[in-house]
Each structure stands twice: as C-alpha cells, then as structure tokens.
Amino acid sequence: MADPAQISTPPAVELRKIDKSFYGVLANADVDFSLSRGEVHALLGENGAGKSTLCSVIAGLYRPDSGEMLMDGEVVDLKSPKDALAAGIGMVYQHFRLVSNLTVAENLALGNPEVGLRLSQSELEAEARELGERYDFPVDPTARIWQLSVGQQQRVEILKLLYRNVRILILDEPTAVLTPQEGQALFRAMRSLADEGRSLIFVSHKLHEVKQVSDRVTVLREGRVVGEVATADAEPRDLARMMVGKDLELPTREPNAAIGEPVLVVKDLVVADDRGLDAVDGLSLTVSAGEVVGIAGVSGNGQRELAQGIVGLMKVSGGSVELSGKDVTSTSVLRKIKRGIAYVPQNRLGMGLAPGLDTEDNLALKQFREPPYSNGPMLNQKAFKTKGAELIKGFDIRGVRPGLPIRLLSGGNLQKALIAREVTQDHCVLIARSPTRGLDVGATAVVREQILAERDRGIAVLLISEDLDELLALSDRLVVIYEGKIVGEMPASEATAERLGLLMSGHSEEQPA
Ligand SMILES: Nc1ncnc2c1ncn2[C@@H]1O[C@H](COP(=O)(O)OP(=O)(O)OP(=O)(O)O)[C@@H](O)[C@H]1O
Ligand SMILES: [Mg+2]
The missing domain is CATH 3.40.50.300 (P-loop containing nucleotide triphosphate hydrolases)
Structure with missing residues (x-):
C-alpha cells in the first residue's frame, strides 16, 4: 500500500516569490521554483535572464531581497555557501574556484572539517580515486589542478561536492567548456546521481542537451519564470520561443x-x-x-x-x-x-576585458591612446561615452549601467561587448x-552574423x-x-x-x- 506521506513528499528545494535585484535591476522577480528528489531540472533563459542569480540564491551565495526557500518542506535561511553546503547543497560555478597548485585530492579535502588529522594523504587519494570510479568520472588524485584540462578540472569541482555528499547539485553551464564526448560523460554521471535520489539543476543554452538530460525545464525571461514544463512535452522550438518570446533562426552561411x-x-x-x-x-x-x-x-x-x-x-x-x-x-x-589583428580570446575577463572598468570604458580601451579619445595626455571622456553608447545600442549589449564594472554583466553580454570593440577598430x-561559448540563441545569432559580416x-x-x-x-x-x-x-x-x-x-x- 502506498504510504500517503510518500505521495505528498515535499520538494527537495522550493523557492517562493524570490526577488533579487542588483543596483535597482531585478535579476530575479517573483520566482517560484521547485526541485524534486531524483530529478534533473534544467534552467533555460537568455543571457542575463537571471539563471546564475537563481542558482546562487539556492547555493547561499546571494541572499534574496524577499521570498523564502524551503528544503524538504522546512523554511531555511542560508547565509553563505558554507551554510548551503552543510545543508547538502553544492554548486559548480560558471567560473571555477579550485586552487591550482594543489593536487586533486588536496582540493577535495579543502574546507572539509572532517578531513585533517583523520585522513592520511594516501587515504585521501584512495577516496578520491574511488569516488571518481563510482561515477565513471576518473581523475588522477595526485595531479595538480594546473596540469588538468578544463574538462578534468570540472570533474574535480563535481567530485569535491560529492565528497561532501551534497544532495542538491547545481551545475551552471557545465557543458560550455566541454567537448561533446566530455559532455556525454557528464550526462551519464548526472543521470546516475539523479537515480541515487539526488537532485540536480542544470543550466545550458543548448536545447538538445536540455532535451537529452533533463526531466523538467523552467524558463526564465528578464528575471521572471515564464514557464515550467516536463521535458518530454517540450520541443526545442517551443523552448526557444519561450526564452526569447518569438521564433528565432540562426543565420546560415552562404558560400x-x-x-x-x-x-x-x-x-x-x-x-x-x-x-x-x-x-x-x-x-x-x-x-x-x-x-x-x-x-x-x-x-x-x-x-x-x-x-x-x-x-x-x-x-x-x-x-x-x-x-x-x-x-x-x-x-x-x-x-x-x-x-x-583583432582578437576575441576564450577567456573574456582574464584577457579580453578590464573587469573593473565599466562597459563604455572597456569599449574604447584599445583606442584610448588615439584621437578622439585622447588629446596629448588628456582623455576625452565625452568621446568614450559617445562611442560606448553607440556600440551598446548597435550590438544589443544589455544590463549596462554607468559606472557598473563590466565583470558584472552576464556572460553573453560580455561577449557582445568584446566583439563590438574588436570588430569596430581598424583590422x-x-x-x-x-x-559563442555560453551565449544564448539570440546572442549567438548576433555574433554569428557579425562574423559573417x-x-x-x-x-x-x-x-x-x-x-x-x-x-x-x-x-x-x-x-x-x-x-x-x-x-x-x-x-x-x-x-x-x-x-x-x-x-x-x-x-x-x-x-x-
Ligand atoms: N553581482 C552582480 N552585480 C550586479 N548585477 C548583477 C550581478 N549578478 C548579476 N547581475 C545582473 O543580473 C542580471 C541577471 O544575471 P545572471 O548572471 O543571473 O544571468 P544569466 O541568466 O545567468 O545569464 P548568462 O546566460 O549570460 O550566464 C543581469 O542583468 C546581470 O547583469
Ligand atoms: Mg549565468
């Protein structure tokens, strides 16, 4: 006989009416969201729609301005990622946070209160190896992080959370840095984690991935939930339309x-x-x-x-x-x-843009030595602003506010800014x-059009x-x-x-x- 308590099991995580704004802009507005036990729940939305913000709220990195979060039906108040981890929630961020000169095993142990005196180096390595094997996710526990490929580093990030035995695993655009083969290995691991009863949140811009790996999809637009559907009932076309509010075609190349x-x-x-x-x-x-x-x-x-x-x-x-x-x-x-030579590097913030300057300054960064931006030793602020405003409009760079450091733009908007600057100088x-790594369908179309142009x-x-x-x-x-x-x-x-x-x-x- 079915246990009635079983049937009404509350979601592993539930958000009610979550608001979160930055500098007066609503990154999440009135968001209701639920994550069941044993499901892979995909989050979809354009660049800047609020996906990372929502993940960060669940992971305890951001505190919502209002609304509440429940775990297994109980209200929780997470004050930090450490709190979240203690409650069983872990997140792999869009930008990794490993210590690059430590080994894999040392990184797993980092910040784990149980490790220390209790475990020897070789025990730690054996555990790391065993964990990797269990999820068919092998990494060499003695390797130092800097020696690993990005895909392997990501495995370490995930293993680190599994080592802490998280029940809720949040993956923010994990496949953006993976080859198709690495992506498939990740999906298999995600499936077996869900089958063990863990819950996963998966953020991706690739609709075929969402289709392949998720059970349910929530779509965000401008910070709000615009739909929640069972993946089986959703065609990629419909999802794309929900995200951008209209039909979209990617440009195709004419020879x-x-x-x-x-x-x-x-x-x-x-x-x-x-x-x-x-x-x-x-x-x-x-x-x-x-x-x-x-x-x-x-x-x-x-x-x-x-x-x-x-x-x-x-x-x-x-x-x-x-x-x-x-x-x-x-x-x-x-x-x-x-x-x-114009150059659009892979690492937008490390190499392409000056993270602490605002968008307008970044857009003029490469030409600041030349007129009209400078006149001898003097910089012409007005010329910066005019050119900046023009490019921001022309390339549809969203989320820009005067004085806001460019690093706080969403990934897709960063990329549009970088490309705008590079293609508008003489080259x-x-x-x-x-x-187009990490870019939503709309931004991908803009960038592809630019390259063909x-x-x-x-x-x-x-x-x-x-x-x-x-x-x-x-x-x-x-x-x-x-x-x-x-x-x-x-x-x-x-x-x-x-x-x-x-x-x-x-x-x-x-x-x-
Ligand atoms: N720390 C912050 N300070 C100021 N604004 C922020 C901050 N984090 C996010 N934002 C803004 O909030 C909005 C939502 O951003 P978020 O990063 O959640 O989007 P996203 O859906 O994850 O986008 P992407 O697909 O590009 O990663 C954007 O307008 C962004 O510029
Ligand atoms: Mg994001």
Missing part, C-alpha cells in the same frame, strides 16, 4: 565567392606551452581576405598557443607569422593591433576563439572552436588540429561532424577507424 589574397600566413609555427612543451608543433596555415577558416580540435591540442602565438601574447620559438605580406613574427602585441584579420567585408577570419555546429555554420574551409599539428583540411562543402570528429580524435583519413 563566399569573393575570396581574395592571403592575409594571414603562418609557416612552420612552433609555440611552447607553459610547461615548455611544443604545443604548436610546426603548423602552417593561410587565411585569405573574405574567408573564414575554422580550426576544429579537442581543447588542449594547441589552440590557445596558436592564437596567442599569432597575436603575440606567447613567445614563438620557430617559424613565422606574416600579415599582408609583412613578417610580424616577433612584433609586439600593440604593434600587431596597429597592423590589423584586416579577426582571430576568434569559441566566440566581417567575412563579407573582406576580413580574413580565423575561427578556433570546439563547437562543431559553430564551425560548420560559419567556415568556408575547415582545418583539424591534433597535438599541435594540422591533421586534415577540407572545404566546408565536404565537412561533416563525423569526419571532423574522427580527425579530432587522432584518426588519420587513410587508415579507417
């Missing part, structure tokens, strides 16, 4: 007939990584005016070093880089910018790494991405990088995700897999 002269010519390039190994290992590549060349590869195969080597942020130890026929191999970054080459204006575009959909949608020619070398090349018309995927994993085309 470019007007490919011009070579602009960026890379010959036998060698660039060492932070450990001194040749991460780019004798790579040659040409990008012509009006052409998008896409570089596909599993992350960590030399993409970062290739981009930074060309731009001048990393030292080139062999080979050459030519820009419009001029050798710029060892030219300074500043000179390269002047010569016409002949655009190098972009994963430009660049190409149509005759800019040579080098697109480095782990997202095959993106590469296939934008590139005129595709090149696959593996262990620092080009292992395959094809025109867009001959490229398929399958063919690229095989090359990316190190299978050559001659010997069938």
